[in-house]
Amino acid sequence: MPPQPQQEQQEPPVTSVVVPFEAETARTLPGRLGRHEVPERWHTVDRSAHDPHLVTVPGADGADRAAALVTARPHTSYLKIVDAVGDVRAAVGAVVAHARRQGLAQVKWEGWTADPEDATTAGFTPLRPPLAQAEDTAGPATGYVRWLGDGTVTDPPYYGQTTHFTCGAVTALVAQAHAGTLPPQALDREAELTLWRDATNFLACEPVGLGVAVRRAWPSSPVTVHLDTDRPVLLDHLPEKEQEWRALLQRASRTEAGRTGVPVDPGHLTLTAIRDALGRREHVLLLLSLTAMQGFDVPHWVLCHGTVPGAVVIDDPWANAATGDTWVDAHLLPVPDASLDTMSALSPDGFRGAVTIGRP
The missing domain is CATH 3.40.630.30 (Gcn5-related N-acetyltransferase (GNAT))
Structure with missing residues (x-):
């Protein structure tokens, strides 16, 4: 565009x-x-x-x-x-x-x-x-x-996730295609599943594991993980025995982040900081809940890639066909700052998880 x-x-x-x-x-x-x-x-x-x-x-x-x-x-x-x-x-x-x-x-x-x-x-x-x-x-x-207003927004290619669990991998791939690091023709199901396999905490991608996988896939791209809690995340819905081994994998991801030089910022990533990153032509993979937009509390990764006055422009790799929601809704989707701030404070303790990807 x-x-x-x-x-x-x-x-x-x-x-x-x-x-x-x-x-x-x-x-x-x-x-x-x-x-x-x-x-x-x-x-x-x-x-x-x-x-x-x-x-x-x-x-x-x-x-x-x-x-x-x-x-x-x-x-x-x-x-x-x-x-x-x-x-x-x-x-x-x-x-x-x-x-x-x-x-x-x-x-x-x-x-x-x-x-x-x-x-x-x-x-x-x-x-x-x-x-x-x-x-x-x-x-x-x-x-x-x-x-309808001021500002300039360029469009990344739209790629809809082909599974229920590969949103994190898709947002990373689309970010790299938008940055020119990945040819759009390389955005395919093999790339989607390969990056997911490297990042997954079974079945979800948690922030540190996703950031480490992005660094492994594109060593020249600066990557920072933002996670304002030190406890394992995205596990509360699972039985205790299921949580234990996934928590171990999340600790292993933190160790790998330290070994490969991926910073894990424990501070709260503000909407101002997200806007600043986008102003530097970085991309922000943001973890949010679908409660506000879709009516059910499921953690989900979206790509923040632009801004207009009062709103951050995201690409959502998933659309809910049951409600008439389509890729036209999900692509180049402006979300008011206050709404995005609320959506991305995840329960139970309101933590925020994100991965920023800079330009090589």
């Missing part, structure tokens, strides 16, 4: 109505506006966790002349257009205005029915399609993004 303009020109106000997504209205509206294939997609999954709503544009006669189904992950700074029907350009303009009123950083548009010319005219840029995704992941072949 080319750098975004420093100051975007705003459109004239758009008259629109925002209403909750209600099954019956949503089932008949697209057909009235000439898109009979759309209702099936709107009702195939339960989107209720992502605040689904309709943004409609009334015509001169009072009837709807355009509408868009809009969703978004909670505690983020974007809106996603699933489909726009009727006068598409009017519908999209109404969504952009709706996002501006909320002070959001971005609008995305899934490519199910989006016409590339309509997207370009509305100020959207194409997203690069995913290099890989899990077999059970549903999503459009194309997608678009429009940033």
Whole structure:
């Protein structure tokens, strides 16, 4: 993606109505506006966790002349257009205005029915399609993004983890591809599983083990682990006997970090420090809980790779197809600083784990 303009020109106000997504209205509206294939997609999954709503544009006669189904992950700074029907350009303009009123950083548009010319005219840029995704992941072949404020963000290649447990390895690989250290064509399942195997604490990747594995894979890349607890982590859900041998492996990872010169910073990594690292064109692999964005408390690695005013831009290697969440949501995802701060304080004692990767 080319750098975004420093100051975007705003459109004239758009008259629109925002209403909750209600099954019956949503089932008949697209057909009235000439898109009979759309209702099936709107009702195939339960989107209720992502605040689904309709943004409609009334015509001169009072009837709807355009509408868009809009969703978004909670505690983020974007809106996603699933489909726009009727006068598409009017519908999209109404969504952009709706996002501006909320002070959001971005609008995305899934490519199910989006016409590339309509997207370009509305100020959207194409997203690069995913290099890989899990077999059970549903999503459009194309997608678009429009940033609504200042700042420049470049896009890493999007790679969706192909297992439930390789998020840490994927974030490291994508970071190195974004930095130019790894060719994008080298991002494949063999690379994903190989790095995971070197970093895993069975099945998760804990911060020290991941940092050591990154150093082994790319010796010329500066690596720092940030972990503000000295106890073993990501083990509390396991029986005591299962915790014991994994804790031993985590102690071995700390020994290996010392042997290979990987610093383990015991201080709390602040959001200011994350922003500073990103300003130096470093990458931050950040461990967070999916409670806020997806509704279940599972530790998960994401890649922090850019900033815009008020939000950190992440790439999440996992999307929840059961809620209508797709790679378009997960790629170039702006998360407000306060939300990211809360998400990345992991229970039971609010520790923070991260790995920063500098430029070679």
